[in-house]
Amino acid sequence: MFKKVLVAEDLDSISIAVVQVLEELKVPVIHHVKYCDEGLLKVKKAMADKEPYDLLITDLSFKSDHRKVDLNTGDELIEAINKVQPNIKKIVFSIEDKSYRIKTLFNELGINAYVSKGRNSISELRNAIKSTFNNEEKILSSDLSFNFNDKALIEIESYDISILKLLSQGYILESISKEFKDLSITPNGTSSIEKRINKLKIYFKANNNVHLIAIAKDFGLV
Amino acid sequence: MFKKVLVAEDLDSISIAVVQVLEELKVPVIHHVKYCDEGLLKVKKAMADKEPYDLLITDLSFKSDHRKVDLNTGDELIEAINKVQPNIKKIVFSIEDKSYRIKTLFNELGINAYVSKGRNSISELRNAIKSTFNNEEKILSSDLSFNFNDKALIEIESYDISILKLLSQGYILESISKEFKDLSITPNGTSSIEKRINKLKIYFKANNNVHLIAIAKDFGLV
DNA sequence: GCAATCCTTACGGGAAACCGTAAAGCATTA
DNA sequence: TAATGCTTTACGGTTTCCCGTAAGGATTGC
Numbered sequence: 001m002f003k004k005v006l007v008a009e010d011l012d013s014i015s016i017a018v019v020q021v022l023e024e025l026k027v028p029v030i031h032h033v034k035y036c037d038e039g040l041l042k043v044k045k046a047m048a049d050k051e052p053y054d055l056l057i058t059d060l061s062f063k064s065d066h067r068k069v070d071l072n073t074g075d076e077l078i079e080a081i082n083k084v085q086p087n088i089k090k091i092v093f094s095i096e097d098k099s100y101r102i103k104t105l106f107n108e109l110g111i112n113a114y115v116s117k118g119r120n121s122i123s124e125l126r127n128a129i130k131s132t133f134n135n136e137e138k139i140l141s142s143d144l145s146f147n148f149n150d151k152a153l154i155e156i157e158s159y160d161i162s163i164l165k166l167l168s169q170g171y172i173l174e175s176i177s178k179e180f181k182d183l184s185i186t187p188n189g190t191s192s193i194e195k196r197i198n199k200l201k202i203y204f205k206a207n208n209n210v211h212l213i214a215i216a217k218d219f220g221l222v
Numbered sequence: 223m224f225k226k227v228l229v230a231e232d233l234d235s236i237s238i239a240v241v242q243v244l245e246e247l248k249v250p251v252i253h254h255v256k257y258c259d260e261g262l263l264k265v266k267k268a269m270a271d272k273e274p275y276d277l278l279i280t281d282l283s284f285k286s287d288h289r290k291v292d293l294n295t296g297d298e299l300i301e302a303i304n305k306v307q308p309n310i311k312k313i314v315f316s317i318e319d320k321s322y323r324i325k326t327l328f329n330e331l332g333i334n335a336y337v338s339k340g341r342n343s344i345s346e347l348r349n350a351i352k353s354t355f356n357n358e359e360k361i362l363s364s365d366l367s368f369n370f371n372d373k374a375l376i377e378i379e380s381y382d383i384s385i386l387k388l389l390s391q392g393y394i395l396e397s398i399s400k401e402f403k404d405l406s407i408t409p410n411g412t413s414s415i416e417k418r419i420n421k422l423k424i425y426f427k428a429n430n431n432v433h434l435i436a437i438a439k440d441f442g443l444v
Numbered sequence: 445g446c447a448a449t450c451c452t453t454a455c456g457g458g459a460a461a462c463c464g465t466a467a468a469g470c471a472t473t474a
Numbered sequence: 475t476a477a478t479g480c481t482t483t484a485c486g487g488t489t490t491c492c493c494g495t496a497a498g499g500a501t502t503g504c
Contacts, residue, residue: 012342013240016344097285118285121233121234172429194462197461210392213435213439214390395490446503449500453498456494457492461488462490463486464486465485466485474478
């Protein structure tokens with residue numbers, strides 16, 4: 001079993017259960033941080049001390065409070081850790097259940113397992129830890145089981161996200177076009193942007209822009 | 223201390239910690255449900271058996287799964303329980319931190335305490351349980367402490383929420399007007415609804431409807 | 445009972461979204 | 475170089491939104 005595990009989870013009510021699972025599994029060294037920044041520090045320190053962690057279990061969303069932080073989300077934490085210790089095993093434990101988000105985690109951040117917080121997630125987590133230790137790949141908790149090869153959601157790329165972000169900030173088409181020109185993002189004609197929005201509306205079955213943004217918010221895309 | 227407590231929480235990772243707190247506090251009977259419907263059933267049964275619960279601790283949001291349910295949220299559960307056992311003490315334990323939402327819980331559903339899930343929420347929860355037992359009123363976990371008398375968000379009433387809901391579902395002005403007429407909600411002229419949306423846009427500093435809905439989503443109003 | 449006031453609704457003009465079509469730009473291929 | 479196909483952009487008409495003004499109707503106060 002893993003020898004040294006780092007848990008990044010802000011909610012104390014949840015971290016208690018996660019730590020319990022690790023204790024059950026006889027993990028000798030279990031560290032727990034409530035802020036992403038702390039997590040990165042601990043990983044760096046452990047590397048420097050030649051006693052690196054062999055597993056990270058992290059949440060995705062962290063509450064913001066008075067404290068000023070560099071890393072706001074689990075995604076950012078993983079990205080930062082990948083730069084200093086890319087070989088660390090990574091399990092994400094989050095309430096998020098949107099396939100778009102989760103696929104990105106596997107494909108772009110190289111996580112080993114994703115466990116969705118739910119009614120039986122503790123045993124799912126336990127299994128995921130074991131499977132990860134046995135070098136299984138792309139482990140997904142059973143309530144999710146969507147098709148990894150489904151192209152549909154993958155096709156929504158950062159370009160679309162940029163449009164949705166600006167729309168949600170009250171930009172009109174022309175302003176988005178201008179912003180894209182300033183940032184050298186192409187295509188940037190109002191017409192092209194309009195067309196792209198149209199595709200998104202068809203894809204998400206949205207009646208109009210207002211509806212589209214409401215859906216995007218629900219999906220956690222913006 | 224309380225003699226019989228019901229916990230409604232779908233995430234197993236969290237309910238473990240909540241039950242632990244109750245055990246620490248020497249509560250002799252602790253029941254736990256993962257669905258709101260079950261919660262209501264248990265309360266009714268306990269009433270019929272003349273052994274009613276004296277405290278309910280509930281989450282607000284519950285994941286939906288294959289199971290068909292009548293009550294989808296903690297709000298709905300509390301509302302239903304209030305009809306059969308209005309005197310039961312009620313603590314809400316949720317991640318929600320929007321003042322509008324929380325005020326509504328105190329003012330319209332008569333909850334006794336609100337504890338926001340966070341980095342030290344377990345001790346907050348422990349304190350809230352004690353305070354509730356001592357008949358203190360309107361207990362709020364310390365990280366929230368907003369002003370209860372702040373009129374600002376209170377002024378947004380259910381009429382506004384209805385408009386925002388329909389907007390977020392892709393309704394155009396005329397459809398909203400029609401819907402309101404069907405439901406006998408007044409005012410229902412397109413012009414009045416338009417004016418009301420305008421007020422909301424001014425209040426939330428939104429540039430247009432798209433922006434407004436994005437903000438409303440962020441505030442948890444819809 | 446009447447005026448003042450507020451709330452609701454109607455109307456109209458201009459802006460932006462919505463939606464289809466056509467032209468221009470650009471790469472690939474022969 | 476020319477033909478072809480794809481992407482991007484331009485354009486125009488219709489709908490909806492946006493915003494100001496004003497008419498109609500109910501309520502309040504005197």
